[in-house]
Amino acid sequence: MNYTLESLASDLQAQNYAVLSPDLAANGTLIAALQNSMASRHGGTDDKALGAFVDSQNFHGGRWTRFNIMVTSFLKLARDVNPWSAWDSCDVVFGFYADLSNCLLDDSYPCEPLVPLFLATTEHIIPLAVALDAHHAQLGLKRHQFLSHTSMVISKLFNSIKANSENRIDDFARLPQKQQILLYLVNRLNNIYFRMDAPQLCSNIFKNFRPKCSIPRFSLFPLRQQIEYRYLLGRYYLLNARISNAFVQLNDAFRSLIAVAKTSGSSPTLLRNVRRVLQFLVPTGILMGKMPRLSVVAEFDADLANVYSTLQQSIRAGNIQGINGWLRQHQQRLLEKNLLLVLLEKLPMVAYQHLVRRLVRDWSLANGVNRLPYDLVARALHTSIGSDDNSSTIDIFTGIHPGASAENVLVTLINLGYLRANCFPALRLCVFKKTGNLADILPPIAERIVGMFPLNSDDAWLDS
Amino acid sequence: PAAAAAPPLPSDVRPPHILVKTLDYLIDNLLSTLPDSEGFLWDRMRSIRQDFTYQNYCGPEAVDCNERIVRIHLLIIHVMVKANVEFSLQQELEQLHKSLITLSEIYDDVRASGGSCPNEAEFRAYALLSKIRDPQYDKNIQEMPAHIFQDSLVQMALCFRRIISNSNFSERGFVRTENCLNFYSQFFKLIQSNQVPFLMASFLEIYLNEIRFYALKALSISMNKKHKPIASEAIANELMFNNMDELMEFCKYYSISVTQEGVDLKSVTAHSHKLPEKKPLKNFYLQCVDDKLGNTAYPNVINIGKANIDTINSRSNAIPGAVAVEEVTR
Amino acid sequence: MSSTTEKAVAMSKEDTVSKESPAASNRKSLEEDDEFEDFPADQWPAGTSLKDTNEFHTNLWEESWDDVEVDDNFTNDLRAEISRYKQEHQA
Numbered sequence: 001m002n003y004t005l006e007s008l009a010s011d012l013q014a015q016n017y018a019v020l021s022p023d024l025a026a027n028g029t030l031i032a033a034l035q036n037s038m039a040s041r042h043g044g045t046d047d048k049a050l051g052a053f054v055d056s057q058n059f060h061g062g063r064w065t066r067f068n069i070m071v072t073s074f075l076k077l078a079r080d081v082n083p084w085s086a087w088d089s090c091d092v093v094f095g096f097y098a099d100l101s102n103c104l105l106d107d108s109y110p111c112e113p114l115v116p117l118f119l120a121t122t123e124h125i126i127p128l129a130v131a132l133d134a135h136h137a138q139l140g141l142k143r144h145q146f147l148s149h150t151s152m153v154i155s156k157l158f159n160s161i162k163a164n165s166e167n168r169i170d171d172f173a174r175l176p177q178k179q180q181i182l183l184y185l186v187n188r189l190n191n192i193y194f195r196m197d198a199p200q201l202c203s204n205i206f207k208n209f210r211p212k213c214s215i216p217r218f219s220l221f222p223l224r225q226q227i228e229y230r231y232l233l234g235r236y237y238l239l240n241a242r243i244s245n246a247f248v249q250l251n252d253a254f255r256s257l258i259a260v261a262k263t264s265g266s267s268p269t270l271l272r273n274v275r276r277v278l279q280f281l282v283p284t285g286i287l288m289g290k291m292p293r294l295s296v297v298a299e300f301d302a303d304l305a306n307v308y309s310t311l312q313q314s315i316r317a318g319n320i321q322g323i324n325g326w327l328r329q330h331q332q333r334l335l336e337k338n339l340l341l342v343l344l345e346k347l348p349m350v351a352y353q354h355l356v357r358r359l360v361r362d363w364s365l366a367n368g369v370n371r372l373p374y375d376l377v378a379r380a381l382h383t384s385i386g387s388d389d390n391s392s393t394i395d396i397f398t399g400i401h402p403g404a405s406a407e408n409v410l411v412t413l414i415n416l417g418y419l420r421a422n423c424f425p426a427l428r429l430c431v432f433k434k435t436g437n438l439a440d441i442l443p444p445i446a447e448r449i450v451g452m453f454p455l456n457s458d459d460a461w462l463d464s
Numbered sequence: 465p466a467a468a469a470a471p472p473l474p475s476d477v478r479p480p481h482i483l484v485k486t487l488d489y490l491i492d493n494l495l496s497t498l499p500d501s502e503g504f505l506w507d508r509m510r511s512i513r514q515d516f517t518y519q520n521y522c523g524p525e526a527v528d529c530n531e532r533i534v535r536i537h538l539l540i541i542h543v544m545v546k547a548n549v550e551f552s553l554q555q556e557l558e559q560l561h562k563s564l565i566t567l568s569e570i571y572d573d574v575r576a577s578g579g580s581c582p583n584e585a586e587f588r589a590y591a592l593l594s595k596i597r598d599p600q601y602d603k604n605i606q607e608m609p610a611h612i613f614q615d616s617l618v619q620m621a622l623c624f625r626r627i628i629s630n631s632n633f634s635e636r637g638f639v640r641t642e643n644c645l646n647f648y649s650q651f652f653k654l655i656q657s658n659q660v661p662f663l664m665a666s667f668l669e670i671y672l673n674e675i676r677f678y679a680l681k682a683l684s685i686s687m688n689k690k691h692k693p694i695a696s697e698a699i700a701n702e703l704m705f706n707n708m709d710e711l712m713e714f715c716k717y718y719s720i721s722v723t724q725e726g727v728d729l730k731s732v733t734a735h736s737h738k739l740p741e742k743k744p745l746k747n748f749y750l751q752c753v754d755d756k757l758g759n760t761a762y763p764n765v766i767n768i769g770k771a772n773i774d775t776i777n778s779r780s781n782a783i784p785g786a787v788a789v790e791e792v793t794r
Numbered sequence: 795m796s797s798t799t800e801k802a803v804a805m806s807k808e809d810t811v812s813k814e815s816p817a818a819s820n821r822k823s824l825e826e827d828d829e830f831e832d833f834p835a836d837q838w839p840a841g842t843s844l845k846d847t848n849e850f851h852t853n854l855w856e857e858s859w860d861d862v863e864v865d866d867n868f869t870n871d872l873r874a875e876i877s878r879y880k881q882e883h884q885a
Contacts, residue, residue, distance in 0.1 A: 297854070
């Protein structure tokens with residue numbers, strides 16, 4: 001292949017911007033040819049000479065300075081790239097990426113045709129940044145340095161996008177290119193923040209997404225991007241212990257993936273995504289007081305179904321020791337998914353409701369009374385929590401549960417609405433209304449949660 | 465110096481080993497004059513931290529000083545409340561948080577460069593208690609190495625965070641979450657355990673008012689509207705008030721009526737422990753926490769822990785590109 | 795194809811960086827990674843939205859709140875405790 005600066009210039013005049021891809025897998029032949037031809041170029045190839053060459057081409061009438069800077073940056077990349085070393089080449093590659101993104105910031109220039117190049121380059125840059133960051137210690141860099149840099153480039157572009165408020169367009173294909181990639185950028189940024197262990201940064205992106213959007217309905221965005229958005233939003237809520245909000249998003253992501261699988265056919269990547277969602281959705285549902293059908297879970301992930309079947313049994317039985325044993329057994333895996341502490345805090349009241357349910361059914365209703373003595377509850381707690389040994393070491397499994405206070409457990413259940421009853425501290429009794437219907441005394445937790453914790457109204461448009 | 469003042473001349477900034485000596489001096493000679501010396505100590509400790517910041521120094525002396533400064537703030541919280549002397553808890557906590565953030569950043573950097581700090585777990589535990597309802601801290605601690613996460617102080621701090629979690633908690637900017645435990649009875653049981661050291665217990669005392677308020681709130685919600693008042697002694701006992709006067713002061717603040725019969729929980733009408741129209745309720749202490757301190761001389765409460773010198777990987781003393789720690793704390 | 799090109803193509807291979815520094819990579823395997831992968835999902839079948847796809851709805855959650863009898867050691871212990879309490883308080 002013979003490819004010179006002049007060939008490049010004429011491609012650019014023809015708006016064939018794909019030639020600017022820094023991805024050697026896709027564009028390596030062209031870059032290599034350009035590198036070869038530059039080596040023998042009259043007039044030199046130092047920075048100044050390359051700049052002068054680009055200026056002399058009078059691209060876009062010479063008015064678009066950032067475009068010229070970007071093209072010059074590409075020429076430096078072609079000149080200096082070392083195909084054997086991502087590390088040696090990272091300056092020119094990341095420099096070009098930043099310059100390319102700068103071209104897209106100002107909509108008064110004809111930047112639309114550059115958007116596909118930006119997308120392709122982003123797809124190339126992110127894995128490169130991840131790979132380089134994996135070696136930050138050997139390279140003497142801060143953790144996530146390249147990803148952090150990449151996120152700054154993308155967020156600058158994200159920030160430059162503004163909604164056209166007067167003219168909301170209902171046809172995705174007629175939207176400006178930058179609007180079309182809005183959800184793509186949102187997902188990319190959020191993924192990077194999760195990877196950098198800084199998901200709190202997602203909050204800004206979630207908040208600013210809709211105000212930047214010219215499209216009136218979320219469902220007009222590409223389907224896979226919608227699903228990924230909900231998955232990320234759900235995980236973000238879960239990290240903030242906002243269970244019902246997390247549940248709604250993750251459950252929706254799951255249902256959508258299944259619907260896609262059934263209409264367009266499944267694929268290994270799709271099934272892996274289903275498993276990713278289930279990892280978070282199953283525990284979140286359990287925290288909502290729901291019971292997953294483990295046979296359905298097992299269709300996608302037999303191991304996950306197996307792991308959660310033991311937990312499910314302990315919850316149904318009201319067995320706190322069983323829950324703690326399960327948490328202890330799976331501690332490592334739960335820590336890695338940031339699930340341990342949220343389960344530690346939010347599983348017990350679900351289990352306590354089941355425990356009290358057994359007492360109401362097998363003692364109160366069996367005896368035809370509408371009360372529950374504290375003493376009976378205390379005994380059940382003792383059976384559930386285990387011995388209350390003061391000498392044992394305090395850890396997250398021994399330190400939390402109030403074996404000694406039946407009243408406190410009942411009070412919390414009543415406050416959450418999981419037990420409809422009144423406490424009579426002086427009589428050491430809990431009294432509920434006269435009914436044979438257990439669900440009147442111990443209503444479904446999911447319903448109570450929905451009543452007490454309204455969903456974030458900012459997310460309502462995701463259903464549009 | 466005021467925040468806007470120009471940074472001092474290099475010749476006016478004390479080098480690390482002098483800052484250690486300065487702190488030694490404060491500990492050996494001024495702690496015993498608490499509560500009188502609180503203001504002076506606060507000022508001198510801030511100045512020590514600032515001098516480290518000015519020279520962008522993150523070595524073992526900085527770790528040592530920040531660690532001991534955190535312990536001093538924790539000691540002061542208890543001593544001042546016990547002495548019933550007016551002081552600004554909010555200012556004390558502000559400096560305490562700053563020191564904890566400085567430490568957390570240094571610990572991260574030291575670990576990233578292959579070193580370790582011997583007292584890290586203790587201060588990670590305090591950090592968990594410093595923003596006791598912030599889920600971000602749960603995320604961070606779950607990502608720490610096992611020896612930190614499994615450390616007994618960290619485990620206890622994690623217990624307290626769960627125990628005081630509360631789905632009724634209401635404060636500006638706080639988002640309530642589902643299924644919270646509000647195990648106030650367990651809070652009072654656990655804090656008495658001799659496994660909970662004095663400094664941790666002292667820190668937990670700052671949450672006494674909110675724990676007691678939401679305990680009464682929850683009790684009141686769970687009780688029948690016609691229920692009689694509860695004997696004051698029973699309430700004082702359950703919520704570990706040191707004496708009836710304290711309980712009366714507490715009830716008066718929240719306009720909870722107390723009669724001959726006892727505390728009338730129907731009159732708990734506030735929805736938040738923070739009453740917008742009133743200045744905050746004064747802080748209380750627990751006798752059981754004071755007993756943990758006993759007659760221990762104050763310097764012996766502070767100069768505990770392992771020496772930082774020689775344990776930190778020497779490479780980390782000057783962290784390349786480290787930003788002035790004070791700036792990063794927002 | 796010039797030799798530079800071959801090199802160029804080689805660089806794109808994922809392991810380029812590891813060649814530079816052969817230390818063990820701490821990258822997670824594909825399965826462990828929480829990040830979504832690309833998958834084909836162009837659109838719903840014409841004219842439908844998720845709300846219309848209930849026919850494909852895989853019901854992940856148990857509908858009923860009915861008790862499922864658990865028969866494990868714990869449940870037996872609890873039953874025993876309840877009947878002990880019954881006896882003590884009838885006597």
